[in-house]
Structure formats: structure tokens, C-alpha cells
Amino acid sequence: MTGADARGRPAFADRLDALVRARRSSLVLGLDPDPRNLWPDAAAAVAATRGDGPDAGNDAGAAGPAASAAAAVAAHCCAVIDAAGEACVAAKLQLACFERLGGPGWEALGTAAAHARAAGLLVIADGKRGDVPVTAAAYAQALVGSTPTPFGDVDGLGVDAFTLNPLLGRDALAPLLDAAAAAGAGVFVLVRTSNAGAEELQEARLDGGGTLSDRLADLVSELGEAQVGRSGLSDVGAVVGATAGPEALARLRRRMPRSVLLLPGVGAQGGRIDDIAPAFEPGPAGGLVAASRAIVDAHRASAMAPAAAAAEAAERLRETAWTLAQAV
Amino acid sequence: MTGADARGRPAFADRLDALVRARRSSLVLGLDPDPRNLWPDAAAAVAATRGDGPDAGNDAGAAGPAASAAAAVAAHCCAVIDAAGEACVAAKLQLACFERLGGPGWEALGTAAAHARAAGLLVIADGKRGDVPVTAAAYAQALVGSTPTPFGDVDGLGVDAFTLNPLLGRDALAPLLDAAAAAGAGVFVLVRTSNAGAEELQEARLDGGGTLSDRLADLVSELGEAQVGRSGLSDVGAVVGATAGPEALARLRRRMPRSVLLLPGVGAQGGRIDDIAPAFEPGPAGGLVAASRAIVDAHRASAMAPAAAAAEAAERLRETAWTLAQAV
Numbered sequence: 004m005t006g007a008d009a010r011g012r013p014a015f016a017d018r019l020d021a022l023v024r025a026r027r028s029s030l031v032l033g034l035d036p037d038p039r040n041l042w043p044d045a046a047a048a049v050a051a052t053r054g055d056g057p058d059a060g061n062d063a064g065a066a067g068p069a070a071s072a073a074a075a076v077a078a079h080c081c082a083v084i085d086a087a088g089e090a091c092v093a094a095k096l097q098l099a100c101f102e103r104l105g106g107p108g109w110e111a112l113g114t115a116a117a118h119a120r121a122a123g124l125l126v127i128a129d130g131k132r133g134d135v136p137v138t139a140a141a142y143a144q145a146l147v148g149s150t151p152t153p154f155g156d157v158d159g160l161g162v163d164a165f166t167l168n169p170l171l172g173r174d175a176l177a178p179l180l181d182a183a184a185a186a187g188a189g190v191f192v193l194v195r196t197s198n199a200g201a202e203e204l205q206e207a208r209l210d211g212g213g214t215l216s217d218r219l220a221d222l223v224s225e226l227g228e229a230q231v232g233r234s235g236l237s238d239v240g241a242v243v244g245a246t247a248g249p250e251a252l253a254r255l256r257r258r259m260p261r262s263v264l265l266l267p268g269v270g271a272q273g274g275r276i277d278d279i280a281p282a283f284e285p286g287p288a289g290g291l292v293a294a295s296r297a298i299v300d301a302h303r304a305s306a307m308a309p310a311a312a313a314a315e316a317a318e319r320l321r322e323t324a325w326t327l328a329q330a331v
Numbered sequence: 332m333t334g335a336d337a338r339g340r341p342a343f344a345d346r347l348d349a350l351v352r353a354r355r356s357s358l359v360l361g362l363d364p365d366p367r368n369l370w371p372d373a374a375a376a377v378a379a380t381r382g383d384g385p386d387a388g389n390d391a392g393a394a395g396p397a398a399s400a401a402a403a404v405a406a407h408c409c410a411v412i413d414a415a416g417e418a419c420v421a422a423k424l425q426l427a428c429f430e431r432l433g434g435p436g437w438e439a440l441g442t443a444a445a446h447a448r449a450a451g452l453l454v455i456a457d458g459k460r461g462d463v464p465v466t467a468a469a470y471a472q473a474l475v476g477s478t479p480t481p482f483g484d485v486d487g488l489g490v491d492a493f494t495l496n497p498l499l500g501r502d503a504l505a506p507l508l509d510a511a512a513a514a515g516a517g518v519f520v521l522v523r524t525s526n527a528g529a530e531e532l533q534e535a536r537l538d539g540g541g542t543l544s545d546r547l548a549d550l551v552s553e554l555g556e557a558q559v560g561r562s563g564l565s566d567v568g569a570v571v572g573a574t575a576g577p578e579a580l581a582r583l584r585r586r587m588p589r590s591v592l593l594l595p596g597v598g599a600q601g602g603r604i605d606d607i608a609p610a611f612e613p614g615p616a617g618g619l620v621a622a623s624r625a626i627v628d629a630h631r632a633s634a635m636a637p638a639a640a641a642a643e644a645a646e647r648l649r650e651t652a653w654t655l656a657q658a659v
């Protein structure tokens with residue numbers, strides 16, 4: 004059932020495990036570009052090409068604001084990947100940030116994904132999708148499959164992994180898990196998110212014991228059992244916020260012993276890297292530290308240029324997380 | 332707090348209530364186009380224009396399969412709206428079905444939304460988004476706001492309402508609810524979905540009584556209290572599958588007395604229209620019957636052409652739902 008996809012390449016968790024060990028890194032570069040907060044060179048280069056840059060105010064020029072902003076977003080993402088990618092094993096693309104720029108934004112998403120792939124990074128689409136089975140199958144086509152049409156197949160994003168919202172239950176997850184398995188891709192199911200209010204519903208206590216997060220963790224573990232690779236890790240992983248605290252993380256790790264945990268929230272959202280040690284119990288690829296603003300905005304707290312500051316911040320995070328993972 | 336948006340038009344629930352009474356309809360036209368299953372005329376028209384049609388097999392021609400398929404999807408949606416829109420009050424666009432065609436798909440989504448609006452329909456974006464607050468704000472920009480960029484503002488879809496996944500809790504819902512309120516738009520929060528496996532998590536019993544769905548319903552009711560318009564209905568509505576059965580629907584209606592309930596699942600998913608009576612307790616706009624395949628695929632069970640069959644099926648559903656609503 005697992006081990007390799009139709010193209011003969013290892014499945015997601017095994018690809019990840021090899022890359023984590025080769026790069027001595029469990030760092031994920033989060034890309035959630037805000038067009039008002041791009042690295043200056045990226046926006047300037049687009050403005051110079053299109054003649055409709057920041058100095059032109061609201062006069063969008065021939066290209067239109069969406070096309071220009073999307074080109075600047077793509078250039079920014081590529082520059083961030085060039086600067087910080089070497090210290091990372093994956094790029095996590097926040098779909099909302101591309102989607103808000105419409106069709107051109109969707110094209111920029113493809114550009115950023117291709118650039119990340121060319122830099123040797125795994126690509127994680129962070130869209131937290133979830134819908135009834137027939138619609139879930141359509142999302143799967145968009146993410147890791149292709150869509151048959153009378154005009155030929157339309158390829159999806161072809162990402163290595165994606166995030167999922169499990170509220171609709173296992174029949175709604177199935178088409179996405181099946182498509183991921185067929186593509187050798189991984190999934191990260193929301194189990195405990197990194198926002199301040201995550202507890203409200205996710206830690207609601209259930210009749211009979213445990214919380215909703217516990218129940219979701221058990222579901223992830225069960226769904227991932229048939230997807231464990233040579234690395235001992237499953238292609239069915241979970242999102243667990245680094246903000247949840249060490250006790251919650253340890254508890255969820257016990258319920259998902261083989262899942263890769265994607266850990267957002269380190270840095271800007273208040274999560275402490277020391278708190279995530281339990282993630283690494285199955286090995287250094289057991290936890291993926293997702294950092295976005297801590298890398299991309301590092302220059303704001305230094306005298307360095309954005310690229311140099313990002314490279315330094317990423318290397319520092321890589322080293323810290325690797326040292327922690329080795330000590331577990 | 333409620334009543335009218337910045338442009339002076341009534342807020343969503345009041346616009347909906349007026350339209351429901353004027354059209355004597357609580358029917359929502361679900362558009363989830365599958366490129367393999369478009370009305371033949373729509374695909375043929377695109378093929379004739381582009382010279383890369385169904386008969387050209389996989390040779391996609393100059394336009395590329397995504398652009399051609401997206402054009403055919405847009406033509407199909409417009410034709411369905413022309414045929415069945417008059418019997419409906421809103422069009423519900425399934426984002427996954429457009430997203431899988433990439434950038435061109437996103438453009439087709441805009442075309443279909445504009446066509447629906449021109450036909451006098453409210454536009455509901457069905458994407459079931461949900462994310463941490465900073466990302467939720469980006470989704471809000473994509474759906475009902477605009478994104479400031481150095482090249483000028485990029486307008487979002489500008490829909491009248493959208494669906495939301497509440498798993499992350501109220502702090503994650505807040506940016507989307509705030510943006511909706513500012514735009515005079517409505518939201519439909521997932522409370523009980525229409526898939527066969529919805530019970531697994533949504534009807535999990537909580538410590539202290541009630542189920543997760545009950546808890547979500549209470550949250551919807553609370554969040555919607557400040558958004559009740561002249562119609563007596565709130566702009567904060569809920570998705571409750573028509574498949575949930577009359578007892579579950581009655582129970583959830585009691586917990587959300589002022590929410591508009593968006594009711595998918597009638598027809599293809601097995602929901603019976605007679606079961607949804609409790610939705611109409613606050614008035615005929617209290618329940619929105621979302622039908623997709625029952626209208627768009629009606630010609631498959633008849634000798635009529637697609638447009639005529641869709642018009643007839645929509646009118647029949649409108650009449651049935653209206654009669655039911657009047658009897659409550």
C-alpha cells in the first residue's frame with residue numbers, strides 16, 4: 004500500500020525523512036506573502052518592468068493591479084526561497100495569500116511552487132480544505148491530481164503534501180487521502196491549531212473522556228496506519244500548533260506515534276521551540292517547524308538586507324531545531 | 332451594527348428576505364461544474380471558437396486545456412443560470428470546481444459570479460474556508476474585500492455570502508465575520524454537513540451534554556445576535572444538511588432561531604425536502620434549499636434538452652419548497 008508512488012519515487016514521509024537527514028533540518032519555510040510587505044527589490048523589479056510600480060499610486064497601468072501584484076508576490080517568494088531555502092526541507096504555501104489576487108495569484112502560486120521544487124524543497128499547500136466527498140475529490144484534483152476535460156487533462160498543483168480540515172469526518176477525508184496516496188503525497192490533518200482561540204472547540208471535552216483534539220489524533224493515527232514507510236513515519240500527518248504547549252504536544256504525540264507533526268506558530272504566534280521536543284520522538288523528521296514571519300521579516304529587527312537576514316534567521320532556526328531533535 | 336452596508340444597501344439577510352418574497356422562492360442554484368459533464372452546447376461553443384474541442388482528443392491547441400476547459404465551464408454556468416436562475420434566489424458556486432482549473436478557473440469563477448448577479452441572484456461562494464486569524468483575513472479579502480497592493484487595490488470576488496468552517500474557533504472566525512459585516516455580506520457556518528459520515532465528529536457527544544453540532548449552533552446564534560436585520564433574520568447563518576433528518580434539523584433550528592439555514596443535500600445526496608420544514612419557522616427565507624445535480628442533470632432523466640429540463644426541475648423544486656414554507 005505504501006513505499007512508492009506510480010512514478011517509483013518513495014512516498015512523502017520517506018522522501019521527507021531522507022531530506023531532513025541530508026540537510027540536518029526540520030525547518031519549513033512558510034510563504035504567506037502580503038503584497039504590502041514584500042521585499043523591496045521584488046516589488047521594484049516588477050514596477051520597473053511594468054511601469055506601474057509603487058510610485059504610480061493607484062494608477063495600475065496596462066497590466067492591472069492583480070497581475071502586477073501577483074508578479075511581485077511571485078518574485079518575492081522566489082527571492083525568499085533563494086535566500087532561506089537551503090536551511091529548510093519544505094516550503095509551505097499559504098493558499099489564501101495567493102487566492103486573494105485572483106487568477107494571476109493562482110499563477111503566482113504555481114511559480115512559487117515550481118521555484119521551491121527546483122531548490123530541492125518539498126512543497127506543502129496550506130489550504131485547510133475539507134468538503135463533502137464529491138467536492139473533496141475536486142480539491143484533490145487541484146492539489147495532487149489532474150482534472151479530465153474534453154480539451155485534455157488539466158494538471159493540479161502537484162504538491163508533495165497539503166493541509167486538511169477534518170470536521171466533516173472520514174468519508175470526506177477519504178477522496179483526499181486516496182488521491183494523496185496515489186500521488187505519493189502526504190497530508191497534514193488539523194488536530195490542534197496554533198491560534199489563541201484553538202482550545203474553544205478543539206479542546207472541548209467529549210462524553211466518555213478525552214477532547215476533540217484527542218479524537219482527531221486517534222483518527223489521524225488510524226488513517227495513517229496503512230501508510231507507514233521505511234522511515235517508520237506515516238504519510239498521514241497532523242497540524243499541531245507549537246503554541247499548544249509541551250503537555251498537549253506530548254499527549255497528542257502519544258496518540259499519533261508515527262505521524263509527522265507540522266508545527267506552525269513558532270515565533271510571531273508565540274510558540275517556543277523548546278516546547279516542541281515531543282514531536283521528534285520518532286526521529287528528526289517527526290516534527291516540522293514551520294516559520295514564516297520569523298524568517299521573512301527578520302530584517303526588520305536587524306541592520307541586514309532582507310535576504311541576508313532571512314538566511315541568518317533560517318540557519319539559526321535550523322540549528323536550534325536540529326540540536327533539539329538530536330537531544331530527544 | 333446591522334441594517335445596511337457602506338454603500339447603503341440592506342445587509343444580506345434583509346436582501347435575501349426581500350428576494351425570497353418577491354420570487355416566492357427559497358431555492359439556491361448549486362453550480363459545481365465538472366468539465367466532463369457540461370451541457371453539450373457550452374463545450375461545443377468553446378471548441379468551435381478555439382479549434383481544440385472534444386473531437387481534438389488530447390491535443391489541446393493553442394489555448395491550452397485549462398483555458399479551454401475554464402471557458403467551457405464559464406459558458407456552462409452562464410447557460411444554467413439563464414435556464415434555471417429565474418426560479419432561484421441565489422447561485423452557490425463551489426470553489427473547488429473552479430480552483431482545479433488553476434488561474435483560468437479562477438477567472439471563470441468571476442465570470443459565473445457576474446452572470447449570476449446580472450440575473451438578479453445573490454452569489455454564495457462555497458469554499459468552507461477557515462484558518463488562523465491572519466490567514467482568515469486574507470480569505471476575507473478574497474471573498475468580500477479587496478487587497479491593498481503597491482499597484483492599487485485588487486478586488487475580491489465580492490460575493491453576497493460565503494460558507495465557513497468553524498473548527499478553529501471564534502477568534503479565527505472573527506476576521507471573516509467582521510469583513511462580511513463591513514461588506515453587508517452573510518456567512519454560513521458549517522454546523523451539520525450533508526455527507527453520510529457527518530455524524531462521526533459533528534454529533535460527538537460533549538461532556539456536560541449536547542453534541543458538537545449543538546455547540547456550533549450555539550456559537551452561530553451568539554455570533555449572529557448583533558447582526559439581525561429588519562427581516563428578523565441574522566446575517567450569520569449555518570449550513571445544515573437536508574440529510575440530517577427532521578429531528579436534528581428541528582433541534583438545531585431551536586438553537587439558532589434567527590439564522591438562515593443553507594440546506595444542501597436535497598436530491599442527489601438523499602435529503603428529502605419534506606424533512607426541512609423546521610428551517611422555515613422564522614419565515615420563508617429561513618431555509619435555503621441548495622440543489623445542484625437535481626437541476627443541472629435533470630435532462631438525464633428526461634427527453635428534454637438540458638436547459639428546458641433544468642428550468643422545469645428548478646420550477647418544480649421552487650414550488651415544492653415554497654408550498655412547504657407557507658405551510659410552516
